[in-house]
Amino acid sequence: MTLRLYMLQRITALLMAPLVIGHLAVMIYAIQGGLSAAEILGRTQGSVLWFAFYGTFVAAVSIHGAIGLRTIAAEWGGLRGIAADALMWIVGLGLFVLGAQAVWAVTYP
Amino acid sequence: MSMTKGITSRAHPLWLAYILHRVSGLALALFLPLHFWVLAMAVSDPARLDGFLHLTEAAVVKVAEFGLVFLLAVHMFGGLRLMAMEWLPWTPPQKTLAAAATAVSFLIAVLFFMKAI
Amino acid sequence: MAAEALKITIDRGPNAQGLQTEFEVPAQDNQTVLDVVSWIQQNADPTLSYRFACRVGMCGSCAMMVGGVPRWTCRTHISKVLDGNAVTIGPLRNLPVIKDLAVDMDPFFDKWVAAEGVHHGGLTRDDPIAVVDETAPARVEANAGIECINCSVCYAACDTVTGNADYLGPAALQRAWTLLNDAKDEGRVAILDAVSGNGGCHNCHSMGSCTAYCPNDLDPMSAIAGLKRETAKSFFKRGRR
Ligand code: SF4
Ligand code: SF4
Ligand code: FES
Numbered sequence: 001m002t003l004r005l006y007m008l009q010r011i012t013a014l015l016m017a018p019l020v021i022g023h024l025a026v027m028i029y030a031i032q033g034g035l036s037a038a039e040i041l042g043r044t045q046g047s048v049l050w051f052a053f054y055g056t057f058v059a060a061v062s063i064h065g066a067i068g069l070r071t072i073a074a075e076w077g078g079l080r081g082i083a084a085d086a087l088m089w090i091v092g093l094g095l096f097v098l099g100a101q102a103v104w105a106v107t108y109p
Numbered sequence: 110m111s112m113t114k115g116i117t118s119r120a121h122p123l124w125l126a127y128i129l130h131r132v133s134g135l136a137l138a139l140f141l142p143l144h145f146w147v148l149a150m151a152v153s154d155p156a157r158l159d160g161f162l163h164l165t166e167a168a169v170v171k172v173a174e175f176g177l178v179f180l181l182a183v184h185m186f187g188g189l190r191l192m193a194m195e196w197l198p199w200t201p202p203q204k205t206l207a208a209a210a211t212a213v214s215f216l217i218a219v220l221f222f223m224k225a226i
Numbered sequence: 227m228a229a230e231a232l233k234i235t236i237d238r239g240p241n242a243q244g245l246q247t248e249f250e251v252p253a254q255d256n257q258t259v260l261d262v263v264s265w266i267q268q269n270a271d272p273t274l275s276y277r278f279a280c281r282v283g284m285c286g287s288c289a290m291m292v293g294g295v296p297r298w299t300c301r302t303h304i305s306k307v308l309d310g311n312a313v314t315i316g317p318l319r320n321l322p323v324i325k326d327l328a329v330d331m332d333p334f335f336d337k338w339v340a341a342e343g344v345h346h347g348g349l350t351r352d353d354p355i356a357v358v359d360e361t362a363p364a365r366v367e368a369n370a371g372i373e374c375i376n377c378s379v380c381y382a383a384c385d386t387v388t389g390n391a392d393y394l395g396p397a398a399l400q401r402a403w404t405l406l407n408d409a410k411d412e413g414r415v416a417i418l419d420a421v422s423g424n425g426g427c428h429n430c431h432s433m434g435s436c437t438a439y440c441p442n443d444l445d446p447m448s449a450i451a452g453l454k455r456e457t458a459k460s461f462f463k464r465g466r467r
Contacts, residue, residue: 001424001426001428001429002422002423002424002426002428003422003426003428003457003458003461004461005428006428006454006458007458007461010192010458013188013192014192016185017185017188017189020181020185021185023181024178024181024182024217027178028220031165035162035165036159036162037150037151037155037158037159037162040148040151040162041151041155058145061141065134065137065138065141068134068135068138069135069138071429072131072134072135074389074390075385075386075389075390076389091138094142095138095141095142095145098141098142098145098146098149099141099145101145101149102144102145102146102148102149102151104149105148105149105150105151105153106148106151119385119433119435121434121435121438122434123432123433123434123435123438123447124385124433124434124435124438126433127431127432127433127434128433130431131431191432194432194451195432195451195454195455196451196454196455196458
């Protein structure tokens with residue numbers, strides 16, 4: 001873990017703190033009366049605001065999660081050097097692509 | 110193995126906060142792809158998404174959801190605790206901070222659980 | 227209790243097949259863990275290897291794992307660590323074992339140097355001696371960490387060292403922090419660079435095992451947090467790596 005990765009992880013963490021609180025609040029609100037595709041889409045579809053909210057969230061969590069998994073793989077799995085970095089990139093890009101698809105799916109007008 | 114050796118040297122609050130933070134982070138990272146995949150069905154297959162959402166009515170899934178909310182809350186407050194501890198120059202009350210972070214997370218998760226049923 | 231015998235198990239490592247590992251040691255009223263190990267070596271098994279020098283908590287050479295916990299054995303009373311009347315004593319964790327209870331401390335000291343835990347002088351013998359203000363905040367920070375005896379107890383307690391052989395570890399990083407705060411040390415840039423690399427301070431997870439077990443009540447965890455603050459500041463200021 002270098003200074004650069006450390007800073008990236010802290011900055012994405014700080015960025016996500018308000019997003020997580022927002023997400024938790026929405027969840028607690030949304031689950032009342034059950035969840036349905038129509039209900040979720042009714043809230044998010046075509047909304048630039050939700051697109052920005054969850055878009056930022058997905059970008060931040062991809063970076064944050066990738067760095068975190070790299071550390072765990074290194075300390076608990078013995079992954080070193082290039083192998084650890086490769087894992088980080090794969091996890092980060094993978095999370096980002098999947099997340100972007102989800103955000104697109106629920107906010108596309 | 111090194112992981113198990115010397116386990117007695119770890120049973121103190123800050124180590125427990127560390128392991129909670131790590132395990133919750135790992136679990137969240139593993140859950141995320143599933144979460145994204147299910148939501149992406151909103152365009153590709155709305156009926157299937159509804160099928161999944163119906164699952165959330167089941168008690169087992171409710172408990173699992175409670176677990177997820179708890180993990181998310183615990184990871185966030187644990188992380189804020191860590192950053193406060195490292196970046197703000199205070200020293201001894203760290204253990205209280207660790208405990209408080211867990212307590213608040215638990216509260217949020219319970220609130221979620223109550224609303225869900 | 228003086229009449230009882232203590233049941234001592236010595237963890238002699240994989241190379242010690244066939245050697246005796248269980249010992250009965252006569253209990254005394256005042257007896258340290260080091261006394262017990264010495265009794266075994268002097269009376270039961272002269273081949274037992276271990277290390278000590280000062281016997282008063284000054285030299286840092288006697289640390290071992292006692293009941294799974296890293297401790298300075300010369301200042302740990304055996305009654306404090308007994309489980310019933312038994313305890314297991316092993317070589318310090320996270321360091322290569324040379325033989326029995328003696329570990330190779332080289333990695334520990336090499337990292338001390340790798341963390342720039344050396345004096346970076348800026349003056350010559352012709353300069354006047356710089357005055358040190360004992361009440362300056364930086365001096366107070368430095369003073370908090372300078373009584374380290376290099377015993378490696380913190381290094382043995384740290385799980386991050388176990389998982390990452392490159393990690394410099396609590397003692398070396400704490401020394402880097404004291405030097406960073408030392409008005410007479412001019413190595414600021416070198417130190418910040420040394421603690422920002424692959425094995426640097428950012429690997430630390432603030433789990434606090436170092437602070438919990440340091441026999442001198444030092445606080446390497448907070449010293450490392452100080453390094454994280456300083457490197458983060460320099461990251462924003464100078465756009466350093
Ligand atoms: S606080 Fe840091 S240095 Fe101390 S035991 Fe934990 S990881 Fe190791
Ligand atoms: S910081 Fe404490 S435990 Fe670590 S080497 Fe120094 S005296 Fe020993
Ligand atoms: S023998 Fe010197 S510190 Fe224990």
